[in-house]
Each structure stands twice: as C-alpha cells, then as structure tokens.
Amino acid sequence: MDAFISRKRPRLSTPETSRPNNGETGASDTEDSTDLKLAMLISLFPRTKQEELLDILVSCDGSVEAASSLLSSQGSAVLSPATKKRATSGSSLGVQTSLLSHVVTTTKNGVLKQENEIKKPPAIKKGKTLHLYAPEDIAASTPCTIIHNFLPAEEANALLVELLEESQHFSRYEFQLFNRTVQSPHTACVYVSTLEEYRQQTSEYTYGGTYRSNVRQATTELRSVSRKVQQTVNAEIQKRICEVYPGGKKLKYQSPKEWRPNAAFVNCYDGPAESVGFHSDELTYLGPHPVIGSLSLGVEREFRVRRVVAQDEDDKTDKDGKSILEQKDSPSKSRSREHHNASAARADAQGQISIHLPHNSLLVMHAEMQEEWKHAITPAPTISPHPVAGNRRINITYRWYRDTLHPRYTPRCRCGMHAILRCAQRKAESRGRYMWTCYASFTPGKQGCSFFQWAEFDDDGDPVWDQRRNDDEAPTLANFSASQ
Ligand SMILES: O=C(O)CCC(=O)C(=O)O
Numbered sequence: 001m002d003a004f005i006s007r008k009r010p011r012l013s014t015p016e017t018s019r020p021n022n023g024e025t026g027a028s029d030t031e032d033s034t035d036l037k038l039a040m041l042i043s044l045f046p047r048t049k050q051e052e053l054l055d056i057l058v059s060c061d062g063s064v065e066a067a068s069s070l071l072s073s074q075g076s077a078v079l080s081p082a083t084k085k086r087a088t089s090g091s092s093l094g095v096q097t098s099l100l101s102h103v104v105t106t107t108k109n110g111v112l113k114q115e116n117e118i119k120k121p122p123a124i125k126k127g128k129t130l131h132l133y134a135p136e137d138i139a140a141s142t143p144c145t146i147i148h149n150f151l152p153a154e155e156a157n158a159l160l161v162e163l164l165e166e167s168q169h170f171s172r173y174e175f176q177l178f179n180r181t182v183q184s185p186h187t188a189c190v191y192v193s194t195l196e197e198y199r200q201q202t203s204e205y206t207y208g209g210t211y212r213s214n215v216r217q218a219t220t221e222l223r224s225v226s227r228k229v230q231q232t233v234n235a236e237i238q239k240r241i242c243e244v245y246p247g248g249k250k251l252k253y254q255s256p257k258e259w260r261p262n263a264a265f266v267n268c269y270d271g272p273a274e275s276v277g278f279h280s281d282e283l284t285y286l287g288p289h290p291v292i293g294s295l296s297l298g299v300e301r302e303f304r305v306r307r308v309v310a311q312d313e314d315d316k317t318d319k320d321g322k323s324i325l326e327q328k329d330s331p332s333k334s335r336s337r338e339h340h341n342a343s344a345a346r347a348d349a350q351g352q353i354s355i356h357l358p359h360n361s362l363l364v365m366h367a368e369m370q371e372e373w374k375h376a377i378t379p380a381p382t383i384s385p386h387p388v389a390g391n392r393r394i395n396i397t398y399r400w401y402r403d404t405l406h407p408r409y410t411p412r413c414r415c416g417m418h419a420i421l422r423c424a425q426r427k428a429e430s431r432g433r434y435m436w437t438c439y440a441s442f443t444p445g446k447q448g449c450s451f452f453q454w455a456e457f458d459d460d461g462d463p464v465w466d467q468r469r470n471d472d473e474a475p476t477l478a479n480f481s482a483s484q
C-alpha cells in the first residue's frame with residue numbers, strides 16, 4: 001500500500017479534497033486521489049470493509065474499474081491470505097483514517113461527491129504534522145482536551161505578570177544524554193504549598209534521578225487559579241470517562257478519587273528557540289495513568305504529541321523488562337543512541353499532531369496520555385509577541401502526587417538513589433507493565449546500577465508493596481487550595 005500511495009498518478013478532479021479545516025501540512029495530491037477512489041468503492045460496495053476495499057484497490061494498481069469488477073464478480077472472498085493480513089495489520093492507518101474525514105454523497109444527476117464531515121476526527125498521516133485548533137478535533141484525535149479563554153482575562157494577566165516576575169528565579173535543569181551532560185532548553189521551577197513541602201521536595205523527592213534544587217512556595221495567584229483548574233479538570237475527567245472510555249468506566253489503574261493538585265511545575269520558554277523535547281512525564285509520584293492540568297500564558301506555542309510506537313527490537317528493555325541503559329555489561333551509550341535514533345525515525349514516519357496553545361488555554365492531559373503518547377514543545381520558526389509577555393511563554397503543569405507514592409514508600413536502588421517508576425512501552429509482551437528502575441545513569445556524574453523490580457498496583461493505581469519502606473511521620477503534600 002505504501003508503494004501505491006507514494007506513486008504519482010494523474011489527479012482526479014476533486015475540489016472537495018483540500019480539507020481547509022484540519023490544518024494538516026503537506027497533504028499530497030496522490031493521497032487525496034486515493035481517498036476519492038476509495039470513496040467511490042465504498043459507495044458501490046457499502047457492506048465491504050474499508051480496509052478490504054483499499055487492499056483490493058491496491059492489488060488492482062489503483063484502478064477503480066478493475067477493483068469494482070473484481071469485487072462484483074467474486075466478492076470479498078477474493079482476498080488472498082497476504083491481502084487479508086495486510087488489511088488487518090493496521091499498517092495502512094494513514095490512508096484509511098484520512099477517509100474518515102469525508103463522506104460520499106450522490107448528487108441529483110448521480111455523480112459521486114465527496115464532502116468534509118465535521119464530526120469525524122481528521123487523520124494523522126505518516127511523516128506529517130496534523131495541526132489541530134478546534135477543541136472537538138483535539139478531544140477526538142488525542143488524549144487531551146483543551147479549554148480556550150479559561151480564566152477571566154484580568155486573572156490570566158495577573159497570573160502571567162506574577163509568573164514573569166517569578167521566572168527570574170527559574171533555572172535550567174541538567175540531565176545526562178548519552179555521554180554528555182545537557183541543560184534543559186528552557187527554564188523551570190517547582191511550586192509547592194508549604195515550607196515543609198519545600199524541604200521534602202529538595203531532599204526527598206527526586207526528578208529525573210536528582211533532587212530538585214529549584215523549588216519555591218506557591219504564589220497567591222498560582223493557588224487561587226489552582227482551585228479553578230481543579231474544578232475544571234475533574235469535570236473534564238468525568239466527561240472523558242463517560243464519552244470516551246470503554247463502558248463509561250475509568251481506566252484500570254486510574255485513580256477514582258477527586259483530582260487534587262499539590263505540585264505545580266512552571267516552565268518559561270523565552271523566545272522561539274526554547275523548547276522541551278519529546279518525553280512522557282515521570283510517573284514516580286504521580287502513579288499510573290495520571291491526569292495533568294496544563295495552563296498556557298503569553299506567547300502561543302505548539303504542543304506536539306505522538307503515539308509511542310510499539311516495536312520490539314526498539315525497546316530499551318530486555319526480555320525481563322530490564323533497561324538496556326542500566327545493564328552493566330552492555331555498550332549501553334552507543335546502543336541507546338542507535339535505539340533513540342531508530343525510535344525517533346519510526347515515530348516521525350508515523351506522524352504527529354500539533355495542538356496550538358494560545359494564551360489562557362487549559363490543556364488537560366488525560367489518563368491515557370503518559371503511558372501511550374509522548375509530548376513536546378517544539379522550537380518555533382516564528383512567534384507572535386504577546387503584549388504582556390513579549391517573546392515569553394509561561395506554562396504551569398498542575399500535578400497530583402499520590403500520598404501512597406511518597407518517597408518514604410518508593411523503592412531505593414542498589415546505588416542508594418530513589419528508583420523511578422516507568423511503564424514498559426515498546427515490547428508486546430511487557431507493554432503496559434510498570435517497573436521500578438535505577439535512574440542514576442541519567443544523572444550527571446553518576447553511573448547507576450542494574451536495579452529492576454516490577455511494580456504492582458491495585459485497580460485504582462495505588463501500589464501494592466512487598467514491604468513498607470522508611471515509614472516515618474513526614475506529612476504528605478497538601479492540596480494547594482486546602483492549605484490556604
Ligand atoms: O510547556 C508545556 O506545555 C509542556 C511542559 C511539559 O511537558 C512538562 O513540564 O513536563
């Protein structure tokens with residue numbers, strides 16, 4: 001099928017195929033022409049699956065006439081085993097889903113006509129970026145929902161002004177990438193409610209394998225906005241459960257409790273070049289299937305999301321789920337670089353979605369986001385300066401650290417560090433399983449050990465420990481609103 005869609009064919013006359021609403025860049029004429037041919041076949045054989053029609057179209061080298069006479073004479077039983085396999089493999093997602101944004105109607109004089117259908121999500125295509133703006137498209141195509149103009153304008157401005165002032169205290173965090181220590185390409189700071197929490201955040205909680213040095217106490221605006229974020233995020237969670245999740249039930253491991261943010265990471269992107277690379281947020285204290293409320297202020301930037309591509313040989317874990325990066329004997333750094341490059345190439349081939357985040361928009365990253373998708377703020381070729389923030393964008397991610405995953409409970413690895421919680425993403429047999437591993441090999445100046453332990457959770461995502469660890473009396477983090 002790839003050969004089919006990449007081969008140039010004469011363009012059919014299809015004025016409706018330009019898709020003005022979905023904003024996708026780089027949609028090719030060839031793909032449009034495939035869509036139209038497929039649409040014709042669907043209207044002629046409405047009871048045959050789209051995948052089968054597409055495969056027959058491919059096997060007929062794109063000839064609608066040949067495909068239609070084959071289907072008329074022999075029906076779908078003509079599919080060869082190889083064709084059937086292709087039809088069910090999902091490898092043709094790029095073309096098939098692009099059809100979903102169209103419906104076919106027949107005009108009075110019997111001519112087939114293709115129209116955009118508003119309710120169906122637009123398609124992601126291989127190697128392309130699909131730009132989404134409308135909340136309903138974002139909710140349908142990604143694990144996120146967006147609320148534009150979230151706060152009253154003055155409140156958004158007051159928070160922005162306060163955080164721009166705060167941003168002079170932000171810093172770049174350091175992490176280990178292959179053999180180099182690199183700095184984050186933007187500045188950041190963590191905010192918590194109380195001095196005790198400040199103490200814990202700088203000496204007990206770790207992030208990316210290190211203690212946070214840059215922690216501050218939540219400001220007045222940050223706290224009062226947190227209450228509104230809490231309310232809206234809880235409403236969005238319920239909506240998502242009812243409208244999207246199977247059986248209208250929360251996901252396994254998702255918390256059934258009210259979402260109550262007790263930490264906020266605030267990021268500042270100063271100018272178009274500042275960014276954050278593709279990543280999933282660390283699960284260590286958030287636990288499985290966390291929800292995150294992310295408020296954007298100042299300059300509009302693009303938030304890119306892409307699915308984690310399942311590919312066994314690309315996995316960073318061996319068959320026991322151990323991280324290749326953490327195995328002592330492996331030539332890990334060069335191997336991991338190859339894995340990283342292969343992974344990025346595959347992900348790029350799969351396509352990504354760009355969600356535009358204007359000033360005063362709240363993005364809810366839902367429970368299915370961190371385990372199955374990666375996200376990034378990509379460098380921008382150009383930006384439109386904001387009247388208050390200039391070239392800067394401020395982002396606040398409100399997070400809910402679970403009491404049951406306080407660092408007094410979480411495992412320590414053999415090199416004395418707090419182990420981190422990760423979800424196996426790439427290998428079919430371990431995909432979706434959680435594990436505790438050493439993260440020190442990502443920490444500047446640390447080698448790391450091979451610590452590995454499967455992580456067990458109950459259905460609500462709270463840990464089931466073999467034994468309790470470090471059970472001291474230190475209080476857990478307070479909800480922002482409750483601690484005022
Ligand atoms: O700036 C953003 O919108 C995203 C920030 C982010 O991904 C993070 O803090 O983990």
Ligand SMILES: [Fe+2]
Pocket residue numbers: 279280281375
């Ligand atoms: Fe993130």
